Amino acid sequence: MAMFFAVLSACLAAEVPECGPVLLVGQPFASRTECDAGAPRVAENWLADHPGLAQDGLHCAALADLPALPTRQVADGVHVHLGPPFQFEDSPDGWIANLGFVIGRDSIAVIDAGASRRQGQALFAAIRAVSDKPVSHLIVTHMHPDHAFGANVFAEAGATIVGHARLGDALQSRGPVYLDNLTRLYSPAAMIGTGIVLPDVAVAGSLDIDLGGRVLTLAAADPAHSDNDLTVLDRTTGTLFAGDLVFRDLTPIVDGSLPGWLAWMDAAQDAGPIVPGHGPVARDWQDAIGAQRDFLTALDHATRDALDAGLPMSQGVPAIVEALQPFAGRWNSFPDSAARDATAAFKELEWQ
Template sequence: MLYAILSACLAADPQSCQPIVLTGQSFGDPDRCAAESARIAPLWAGDDPGLVADDPRCAPLADLPALPVERIAEGVYVHLGQAVQYEDSPDGRIANLGFVVGRDSIAVIDAGTSRQQGQALFAAIRRISDKPISHLIVTHMHPDHAFGAGVFREAGATIVGHEQLTDALRVRGPAYLDNLTRLYGPAPMIGTRIVLPDAKVADTMTVDLGGRTLTLTAAGPAHTDNDVTVRDSATGTLFAGDLIFRDLTPIVDGSLPGWLGWMDIPQDAGPVVPGHGPVARDWDTAVSAQRQFLAALDRATRDGIAAGLPLSRAVPVIVRSLQPFADLWASFPESAARDATAAFKELEWE
């Protein structure tokens, strides 16, 4: 099968171009593919005066860059991201992404940090199956999980997320995109757009892929205020998003007590796919290290508040108390300070 590809460049810098794979349709006929890519090329950039899209061409699936993926259970595949924070990554591909293949269709869980990464995930999926991609489930608002979503909307997927995800992306999305552009440069982010969900999970939702269902469960404020987990009925695999970190220092962007409370309810699951770090064989393996770290953060923060320390003095004290964990977690110093600040601001008003 062939895919139409455009070259999208910044109008101000014609050398900063990225390939745009048109994922909505594949072609068996080279002439039709060429005609469609030529028709779409001048339309793709739409009203964006900063982009120029031209040089239409066609390429076989084998020529498209694809993310490495591994099968962790029957019909369940995972791409493992770099277990570091954005500042320590050369390209921002830090999150774990996955997909589940059913009898009738495919669901994708998280889409990566840019259109380019989303395209590479799409190519990896298509090398395994040509079934329709019916759903993209975005586990939460952070860009390493959400910003490749446009690729899958173009491929026909329904975008699903927590009922709070729309507001979170509207409020924070533009700043996230600006920050990524400053960090990695404008060229790698060409074509990356903020995509809002089509369907919202308030409590639970099921997605039928044919022969297997996925159960989506909305969490209360924890890692963020818009976390969703995904459990596959056929294998018990749990995609936890960033409700579970392994190897990479957990980041509190929602509620520390809420996160600890979420972990207190065991899940009958295995394997467990965290948002970052290696896949765990079971629930206890998945959450044990994170539980210890967040519980220590909670204790140290409450001690600082009880001692009457202001935020400016409490944060370094809390971080020092967490030093026994430093060698266990990547990107620790900056993340621990961020966590101490977030925890203090929340707990001082309890």
């Protein structure tokens, strides 16, 4: 499949301009000649919607020459990109989350979009290397930027954006801060063109999506890892995309409800393979959640011990972190994450 795309070099005005490549996914071309002729108009239209950015250059690229994320097929028609399981502070680019896509007879659903427009573009190129079917849906598993911030690539490609019923509010209240933080951490150029995209479809309870002979069942969870976690089950192969309801290798982060997360794990799901939000693909439920349940159970116990002892938060949090030290060698990016978890758990359980 010969396919060409216009690639714009877009710059933020600054003393030293910060520029990055913007892949214009909305308009593929069948040949380089057609791309050369059509690219200026496509770039002009895109820039008209992005008033903060200016054009520095424009060229046409063949699909095969675009940067693409490595992906692997974990079940028939189910493709996964595995992010390195480290937290932002230990990552050079923030491209840490697992991402995936499922190919049906008629269309493709993407599960999570990456940490920036640039990562979303690299995921899009990986998808197009495998299939030229339309991308009908982007399913965002939750609000965190490593999963959500490549979304506008897929919106421009024509996808319907699907998320938990609480995802929209969460992105509106926390998205701008996330974007500021990642821009500071990685550079304005690395985040060029990244925007906050609200879902078109909000899932409360569950929703089936039909890709043509292939149904995905989406399930909205109660507060657990975050307050807007959504899982995706491919009924054809039994593959479950768990989002950050399952961490492997990377220290789990509690940003929703610790008791809620423990309760979610108690309801075992007959699925496999299971794609976690971070870490390697698991073959079944026990393989997926075993280590995480041990860690979160220990966090719960240590927090209740600190509260039972009447410790104030200033002493309770270090006591919880100390109690979790036996887990330090088993989980990546442990120190910062354990301290965050201890604080979150203390604040939540204090009121119970």
